[in-house]
Amino acid sequence: MNHSSSSNITCNFLTLASDSKKRTMLKNLNLPLISGSVTVRRHEFCIAFGQFKSNLHNAFCILRVFMQRCLVEGRQQNTMEHLVEIDNLTFSRGDRVIYDGITLNVPKGKITAVMGPSGIGKTTLLRLIGGQLIPDEGDILFDKESIVSMSRKALYKARRKMSMLFQSGALFTDMTVFDNVAFPLKEHTNLADDVIATIVALKLQAVGLRGAADLMPSELSGGMARRAALARAIALDPDLIMYDEPFAGQDPISMGVLVKLIRELNDALNLTSIVVTHDVKEVLTIADYIYILADKRVIGEGTAQQIRDSDSELVQQFLNGKADGPVPFHYPAPELEKSFLGERK
Amino acid sequence: MRFLQSLGASTISKLTAIGRATLMLFGALVAVPRVKNIPLVIQQLYVVGVQSLLIIMVSGLFIGMVMALQGYTILVDYGAEGSLGPMVALSLLRELGPVVTALLFAGRAGSALTAEIGLMKATEQLSSLEMMAVDPLRRIVAPRFWAGMLAMPMLAVIFSAIGILGGHLVGVDWLGVDSGSYWSIMQSTVDWNQDVINGVIKSVVFALVVTWIAIFKGYDSIPTSEGISKATTETVVYSSLAVLGLDFVLTALMFGIE
Numbered sequence: 001m002n003h004s005s006s007s008n009i010t011c012n013f014l015t016l017a018s019d020s021k022k023r024t025m026l027k028n029l030n031l032p033l034i035s036g037s038v039t040v041r042r043h044e045f046c047i048a049f050g051q052f053k054s055n056l057h058n059a060f061c062i063l064r065v066f067m068q069r070c071l072v073e074g075r076q077q078n079t080m081e082h083l084v085e086i087d088n089l090t091f092s093r094g095d096r097v098i099y100d101g102i103t104l105n106v107p108k109g110k111i112t113a114v115m116g117p118s119g120i121g122k123t124t125l126l127r128l129i130g131g132q133l134i135p136d137e138g139d140i141l142f143d144k145e146s147i148v149s150m151s152r153k154a155l156y157k158a159r160r161k162m163s164m165l166f167q168s169g170a171l172f173t174d175m176t177v178f179d180n181v182a183f184p185l186k187e188h189t190n191l192a193d194d195v196i197a198t199i200v201a202l203k204l205q206a207v208g209l210r211g212a213a214d215l216m217p218s219e220l221s222g223g224m225a226r227r228a229a230l231a232r233a234i235a236l237d238p239d240l241i242m243y244d245e246p247f248a249g250q251d252p253i254s255m256g257v258l259v260k261l262i263r264e265l266n267d268a269l270n271l272t273s274i275v276v277t278h279d280v281k282e283v284l285t286i287a288d289y290i291y292i293l294a295d296k297r298v299i300g301e302g303t304a305q306q307i308r309d310s311d312s313e314l315v316q317q318f319l320n321g322k323a324d325g326p327v328p329f330h331y332p333a334p335e336l337e338k339s340f341l342g343e344r345k
Numbered sequence: 346m347r348f349l350q351s352l353g354a355s356t357i358s359k360l361t362a363i364g365r366a367t368l369m370l371f372g373a374l375v376a377v378p379r380v381k382n383i384p385l386v387i388q389q390l391y392v393v394g395v396q397s398l399l400i401i402m403v404s405g406l407f408i409g410m411v412m413a414l415q416g417y418t419i420l421v422d423y424g425a426e427g428s429l430g431p432m433v434a435l436s437l438l439r440e441l442g443p444v445v446t447a448l449l450f451a452g453r454a455g456s457a458l459t460a461e462i463g464l465m466k467a468t469e470q471l472s473s474l475e476m477m478a479v480d481p482l483r484r485i486v487a488p489r490f491w492a493g494m495l496a497m498p499m500l501a502v503i504f505s506a507i508g509i510l511g512g513h514l515v516g517v518d519w520l521g522v523d524s525g526s527y528w529s530i531m532q533s534t535v536d537w538n539q540d541v542i543n544g545v546i547k548s549v550v551f552a553l554v555v556t557w558i559a560i561f562k563g564y565d566s567i568p569t570s571e572g573i574s575k576a577t578t579e580t581v582v583y584s585s586l587a588v589l590g591l592d593f594v595l596t597a598l599m600f601g602i603e
Contacts, residue, residue, distance in 0.1 A: 130476050159478035170473035184477045187484075229473075 081108040082141075083240055083272045084129055089138035091121075091128060098124055100296040101138070106240075111266050111273040113287035115280065116294050117318065122276040123167070125293075126242045129274070130164060131155045143239070160188060162240040167248060169229035171217040177204070178213040181232045188236060203231040207261060223254025227261065234265060240272045241265075247279040255279075259286055280319055284308070292318060366561040372480075373487040373560075385488035386495075393454040393489070394496030398503070400453055401446060405504035408441055409433060409511025416512075417520050426522050430531035433512035434505075438535065438544045439600070442505035444592050447551035450497055451584040455559035458489055459580040462563025463573035471564075486560050493556030494549070501548035543599045550591060555584040 084106035091099045098121040106112045116122055127133045129140055131147045140147045142158055150158065163184075171180050181200045185191060191199070204210040207227040217225055226246065233241055243262065247255050263286045266273045277283055283290065284304040292300040292307070292315055300307060300315040307315065317325035333339070412433045420426045462485060465471050471481045509531075516522040535541070559580045566576035 127472075132472065132475055156478045156480070159476060162476070164473065164476040166469045166473055168469050170469040172470055173468070184479075187477070187479050 082106060083108045083143060084274070085141040086125075086129075087139045087141070089128070089135050089140065091124065091133070091135045093124075097296055099135075102293070102296075102298050104291055104298060104301075106272060106274055107289060108272050109266075109270060110288040111262065111275060111286055113275045113277065113283040113290045115276075115278055115283060115290060115292045115318070118278060120293055120296075122278075122293065123244050126164060126244055126274065126276055129242065130159065130162065160236060161238055162242065163233040163236070163238040164242040165226065165229055165233050165244060165246060167245045169217070169222075169225040171220075171225055171229055171232070173217050175217075176213065177209065177215050177217065177220070177228045177231075180217070180228060181235050184232065184235045199235065200231075203235055204228075206234070206265065207231045208257070221254075223250050223257065226250075226254075226258065230258075230261060230265075234269065234271075237269065238271070240274070243273065243275045243277070245277055246275060247277055247282050255282060262286060280321070294318065362565070365565060366557065369482065369486065369561055369564055370490075370557055372482040373490055382483070382488055385484070386491050389488045389492030390496055393450075393458070393492050394500065397450060397453045397496070397500060400449055401500045401504050402507050404445060404449055405437075405442075405507035406511040408445060408504075409437065409508030409513075410515045412436060412441075412508070413512035413515035413520070417516055417522065426516075426520075427526040427530060429512065429516045429522050430527035430529075431534035433516070434509050434531045434535050435540060437505040437508040437512075438540045440592070440596070442501045442508065443544050443548035443551055444588060446497060446501040446504045446548060447555055447588040448585055450493075450500065450552075451555045451559070451581050451588070454493065454496075455555050455580050455584055456577045458493070458556070458559040459563040459566070459577045460573060462486070462489075462560060463566040463568065463576050466564070466566060467568035467570075467573060486564060489560055490556050493559070494552045497552035497555070498545050498548045501544065505544065539599075547592065547595050547599075550595060551588050554587045554591060558584045558587065 082105040086102065086104040088101050088103055089099050090097070090101055104114075114122055114125060124133065128135055129142065129147065131150065135148060139149075142162065145154070145158065147155065147158065171177070172183065175183065178200055181203055182196050185196045185199060189196075200213070201210055204213055207230050209224060209227055209231060212220065212224060212228070217228070220228060246258050246262065250258065259282050262273060262275065265271060275283060275287065284307070287304060289303060290301065290307050291298055294314055300310050300312050302310070308319065310316065314326040316322075323329050413429060416429050416432045417426055420429055420432070462471075465481075465485065471485065474481045474484060513524075513527060517524045517527050562576040562580045562583075566572050
């Protein structure tokens with residue numbers, strides 16, 4: 001006991017002492033520090049040990065990454081984990097029922113598409129997931145936590161893990177593209193300005209707009225604005241990204257760019273994506289799982305192939321763009337003959 | 346029966362609107378002021394305050410000049426043109442300064458606030474802020490509110506000061522009232538607490554009302570071009586009426602019963 005404490009003190013003293021003092025002390029202990037051959041050998045040993053250490057470190061890193069990947073893949077294969085779970089959701093605006101008990105799951109790490117005719121409230125669904133609207137009945141789970149019953153503080157915390165790409169892009173018109181992308185970083189992190197600049201440059205590079213960093217949103221084309229908004233949406237590296245009609249009103253080239261970006265970002269950043277759209281062709285190429293909504297409920301779901309093979313008339317009408325079918329061409333109205341006779345309603 | 350029904354419906358909708366407005370104001374004010382947001386307030390102070398300076402100064406000058414001209418023609422009949430100074434100063438400090446500033450502010454800055462916030466809503470910028478976990482009440486509404494509250498009393502004081510100088514220009518320089526009596530009778534008549542401070546209090550109250558109406562109308566607007574144009578008009582109309590109505594109430598409280 002006494003011995004160990006005294007050696008401890010020596011050690012502490014050694015670390016505290018300056019280099020020259022250490023030397024004299026070691027000399028007094030008769031250690032062969034000055035001897036030339038020993039110094040050389042020690043030097044070689046240091047290099048060899050350093051190499052060994054870095055090799056070992058690299059090996060460990062590789063092993064760790066490998067094991068993580070195995071774990072992640074194993075988990076994905078074993079139990080299809082869902083990032084967003086919508087359970088028996090009912091929502092109405094005024095007297096108009098928009099959803100009547102829909103159930104829908106969004107698997108982690110995949111692209112889930114939600115399709116349906118215009119005006120059935122696809123955007124509303126995204127707003128419900130984002131907690132901007134409150135459902136009448138049912139529950140929405142994000143990462144196993146209920147968005148509906150969350151406190152305001154928890155909701156704002158959860159929203160940091162999700163982001164949404166609005167149809168209009170919703171860039172802040174009084175800021176440059178750079179400042180727009182930097183905005184969430186400045187609001188939610190305490191990173192230094194040069195670090196933020198680097199992150200912004202990387203995000204803009206990912207969407208191909210690094211050269212447009214100093215432009216104002218009004219100087220961007222529609223497709224560029226959407227890409228800039230996408231860079232802003234991924235600025236905080238979210239878990240979930242929701243695309244609201246990403247392909248609407250885009251020319252074929254920017255549509256192709258967006259399709260590529262959605263797929264690549266999803267895979268590269270290990271995101272989970274929800275794409276709300278009515279562009280059938282594009283969605284069938286990128287989505288891992290598809291839900292088709294119509295008439296207040298889910299009318300079809302499955303992989304792209306399952307959807308194509310669906311025998312539901314409604315699904316087929318939607319996929320093939322038939323003018324008339326289960327979704328009628330005419331807005332509900334009295335018969336034409338009757339309206340000629342003066343009957344309006 | 347239908348009349349009663351519509352009366353009830355409109356009363357309920359008005360009351361819920363007042364409730365929503367109160368909630369919005371509460372949400373914006375309850376936010377702990379963060380150091381990060383001070384530059385935003387300063388930026389808005391520039392937009393609503395500094396950019397309104399020109400219209401306020403020009404109006405103040407002309408109103409002061411007109412007051413002196415009108416006052417002189419009346420006072421000179423009684424040989425009391427020496428009282429021109431206090432007449433101009435008191436009417437500006439007590440009434441015209443706060444009231445006209447508030448009316449001009451509603452037209453110049455209030456309508457701009459409504460249109461800006463309404464358009465932010467229409468272009469989904471407010472929604473996207475919410476989705477970025479940034480509270481639009483704190484980020485957008487609160488800085489604009491505080492900027493309005495700070496700017497308007499200052500503008501009112503500037504308005505009165507320029508008006509008094511305008512009165513001096515017309516009364517003393519052009520119409521030949523004695524400069525010494527213009528200033529000295531003004532100094533002995535105008536009371537700091539009774540006149541100056543009461544004027545500033547009035548203008549703080551007007552600032553609250555006008556800015557509140559402006560940001561609420563923008564925040565609550567229907568996000569279409571029609572909705573925003575309606576909201577902008579309502580901002581100017583409602584805040585003008587509120588200012589004039591409140592002015593009577595405040596005057597009665599401050600000067601009515603001696």
